[in-house]
Amino acid sequence: MRRILIGRPLTSEQEIGERLSKKKALAIFSSDAISSSAYATEEILRVLVVAGSAALSASIWVSLAIAGLLAAVATSYRQIGYAFPSGGGAYAVARANFGLVASVVAAAALLVDYVLTVAVSTSSAVEQIASAAPALAPERVLIGVAAIALITLANLRGVRESGNIFAIPTYLFIGGALLMIGLGAARVLAFGGVAATTGTPSPRPLETLGIVLLVRAFAAGSVALTGTEAIANGVQTFQPPEPRNAARTLTAMAILLGILFVGITFLANRYGIGPADGPQGQTVIAQLAAAVFGPDSAGFYAFQVVAALILFLAANTSFNAFPRLAAILAQDGLMPRHFSFRGDRLAYTVGIVLLGLVASMLVIVFGGSTTALIPLYSVGVFIAFTISQAGMVRHWLAERGPGWVSRLAVNGLGAALTGVVAVVVAAAKAPASLLILVMVPALAGVMLLIRREYAAQLTELAVRPDAVIGPPRRGERVIVPVPQMNRAVVQAVNFGRSISDNVVAVHVTDDIAAGESLRAAFSRQLPGVPLVIVESPYRALVEPLVAYLDHTWQEPDLITIVVLPEYVARHWWDQLLFNQTANRLKRALIGHPNTVVSIVPYRRE
Numbered sequence: 155m156r157r158i159l160i161g162r163p164l165t166s167e168q169e170i171g172e173r174l175s176k177k178k179a180l181a182i183f184s185s186d187a188i189s190s191s192a193y194a195t196e197e198i199l200r201v202l203v204v205a206g207s208a209a210l211s212a213s214i215w216v217s218l219a220i221a222g223l224l225a226a227v228a229t230s231y232r233q234i235g236y237a238f239p240s241g242g243g244a245y246a247v248a249r250a251n252f253g254l255v256a257s258v259v260a261a262a263a264l265l266v267d268y269v270l271t272v273a274v275s276t277s278s279a280v281e282q283i284a285s286a287a288p289a290l291a292p293e294r295v296l297i298g299v300a301a302i303a304l305i306t307l308a309n310l311r312g313v314r315e316s317g318n319i320f321a322i323p324t325y326l327f328i329g330g331a332l333l334m335i336g337l338g339a340a341r342v343l344a345f346g347g348v349a350a351t352t353g354t355p356s357p358r359p360l361e362t363l364g365i366v367l368l369v370r371a372f373a374a375g376s377v378a379l380t381g382t383e384a385i386a387n388g389v390q391t392f393q394p395p396e397p398r399n400a401a402r403t404l405t406a407m408a409i410l411l412g413i414l415f416v417g418i419t420f421l422a423n424r425y426g427i428g429p430a431d432g433p434q435g436q437t438v439i440a441q442l443a444a445a446v447f448g449p450d451s452a453g454f455y456a457f458q459v460v461a462a463l464i465l466f467l468a469a470n471t472s473f474n475a476f477p478r479l480a481a482i483l484a485q486d487g488l489m490p491r492h493f494s495f496r497g498d499r500l501a502y503t504v505g506i507v508l509l510g511l512v513a514s515m516l517v518i519v520f521g522g523s524t525t526a527l528i529p530l531y532s533v534g535v536f537i538a539f540t541i542s543q544a545g546m547v548r549h550w551l552a553e554r555g556p557g558w559v560s561r562l563a564v565n566g567l568g569a570a571l572t573g574v575v576a577v578v579v580a581a582a583k584a585p586a587s588l589l590i591l592v593m594v595p596a597l598a599g600v601m602l603l604i605r606r607e608y609a610a611q612l613t614e615l616a617v618r619p620d621a622v623i624g625p626p627r628r629g630e631r632v633i634v635p636v637p638q639m640n641r642a643v644v645q646a647v648n649f650g651r652s653i654s655d656n657v658v659a660v661h662v663t664d665d666i667a668a669g670e671s672l673r674a675a676f677s678r679q680l681p682g683v684p685l686v687i688v689e690s691p692y693r694a695l696v697e698p699l700v701a702y703l704d705h706t707w708q709e710p711d712l713i714t715i716v717v718l719p720e721y722v723a724r725h726w727w728d729q730l731l732f733n734q735t736a737n738r739l740k741r742a743l744i745g746h747p748n749t750v751v752s753i754v755p756y757r758r759e
Contacts, residue, residue, distance in 0.1 A: 174391050176403050181321035183388060184407035186271055186381030186471030188328065189464045191414040193278045194220075194378035195422055196438040197528055200429045201371040210428055216371045217419035221412045223571055224379055228408035230543050230568035231386045233561055235400045237549060243387035244542035245479060249486075251545040251552075255602075260541040261483055262597040263534035264383070266590060268472035268479075270531050271380060272513035276301055277524045278437075279465030285440035286458040294522040299514045301466045306510035309473040310501055323463035328410060330457045335417035338446045342424050373582035376575060377532045378415050381468070382408070383539070384475045391474070418442065469513070477505025487608040488601040529586030534594055536576035543569035630654040632715045635699060635739060636661045636685065639675050642719040642756040647683055649754045650717045659685045662698050695735065696742045703749065715750045716743055722757040 174182065198213045231243075238246045244264060249257035276298045284291040385404045392399040418439060422428075427441045436444070440458060447453030477493075481502045484493035493504050520526045546565035550558045580587045617623075632650035636643050636659045643659075650657040659676060663669040669687040676685040690698045703714060718736045736753075743751050 189468035247545035273516035275468035327464035477502035539572035
């Protein structure tokens with residue numbers, strides 16, 4: 155079943171064959187950023203609509219400002235791809251230029267944002283489905299969790315196969331959105347604008363359209379930039395030459411996103427479309443598709459299908475970036491080491507599975523609502539943007555290579571812009587953003603704690619280079635816990651005899667008479683091996699045995715080897731029937747001072 159679901163194992167030498175072409179990489183790494191055009195406009199309109207329908211016309215200027223920021227960030231990340239081709243993005247830049255703490259904060263911010271990307275994209279995809287088929291709205295949580303499970307499985311099959319799966323929906327959405335924008339713009343130019351027939355905002359109390367409202371709209375629409383850094387994080391997944399192919403893919407992604415985002419916002423403004431109220435209402439992009447293609451046309455339903463698909467698959471950007479960043483952190487001792495393990499399909503299995511589980515929990519907790527999740531979104535990524543751009547400024551100041559002044563200017567502008575936006579987004583999305591501002595330092599603290607533990611273990615286990623290791627000078631004593639006389643016990647005792655001449659069997663019991671009977675049989679059938687009876691009036695087993703070890707063998711130069719017979723399970727249900735006592739003894743004795751636990755397996759023929 156595992157081979158059917160995940161595929162045949164790949165050798166390490168086949169890794170180069172799993173590298174991505176620019177076309178597949180655009181589908182994998184850009185689906186998050188490009189798909190944000192499906193909901194970024196709606197988030198802008200949700201803010202502006204509180205000032206009345208007339209205020210919605212300001213959305214086009216807000217989208218142009220965000221597009222300008224996108225250009226600056228994309229240009230900056232092109233330079234990161236060239237300067238740090240090994241991947242890691244903001245983490246690698248901060249680690250090289252600011253040291254440990256800043257790099258860990260950047261990594262924590264990105265990890266949190268990747269999880270939110272999966273939850274937000276999936277929830278938005280389900281809302282697109284519900285816009286075309288309202289009857290499915292009550293099942294949006296179930297649909298979202300099922301979609302995340304399928305994407306997790308696809309990524310466990312490997313990078314190249316996930317590219318094959320996700321390329322077609324990505325390009326279908328790009329083509330469909332460009333067609334919708336082209337047809338809508340042509341109609342606007344021909345007829346001077348067409349009033350929308352659906353989704354016109356309901357009358358609301360008018361508020362003054364001031365700078366605060368525009369700033370809040372800008373902060374809401376800034377979700378369009380999430381995912382921009384993913385290509386810089388995964389440079390090593392591209393075919394050679396990796397930095398150049400990554401830079402070209404990033405440029406193509408930024409251009410496509412800018413066209414789609416500004417185009418959709420422009421048409422929503424000219425068609426008079428606004429956000430609908432309630433979970434049953436149509437999304438802005440669904441209203442626009444209905445206005446351009448017709449509310450019940452094949453074009454409308456086809457576009458909603460591809461919009462839902464790319465939003466589902468937008469989560470795939472995080473499924474490539476999150477495990478790869480976690481693996482880099484694990485190699486640096488900031489995450490558990492098994493995050494760097496590559497499975498049968500050369501995918502970072504642990505990171506993929508963890509991301510799927512945590513994102514599914516978020517979808518369940520927030521009821522699959524994009525509006526509820528959005529306030530948590532994009533705060534972390536702008537923190538990472540700012541740290542990475544500031545790190546690149548320091549990088550160019552230190553390197554001063556050819557063209558360093560222009561590169562410094564690009565990254566300096568990016569650092570200033572993203573720093574201001576990070577503050578604006580955090581303030582505009584308060585108090586929800588405060589949760590992220592707590593989660594990021596908390597996660598960074600956990601990573602620093604993990605690093606300290608690994609460093610302490612490394613120091614404790616280190617062997618001095620000038621040390622000469624001689625033969626052991628400690629003596630060994632072997633004890634064998636004996637529940638009864640049987641072949642497994644005989645096998646364990648004989649193994650103990652092969653290790654040491656000092657072998658003692660120990661029987662813990664609350665029935666002294668039965669213990670003496672066992673001693674008589676033991677001395678007759680295993681002569682030369684003493685059997686010690688430890689009385690246990692409270693019927694405990696583990697504690698009396700450990701107490702016997704502590705009070706009997708106190709010599710510092712003596713190693714105690716506890717030999718436990720253990721049954722080799724033939725079926726999964728055997729795990730429930732056998733070895734429970736042995737497992738309890740192992741848990742109690744592992745790590746006990748001067749004690750080694752040895753397992754002697756026995757198999758029932």
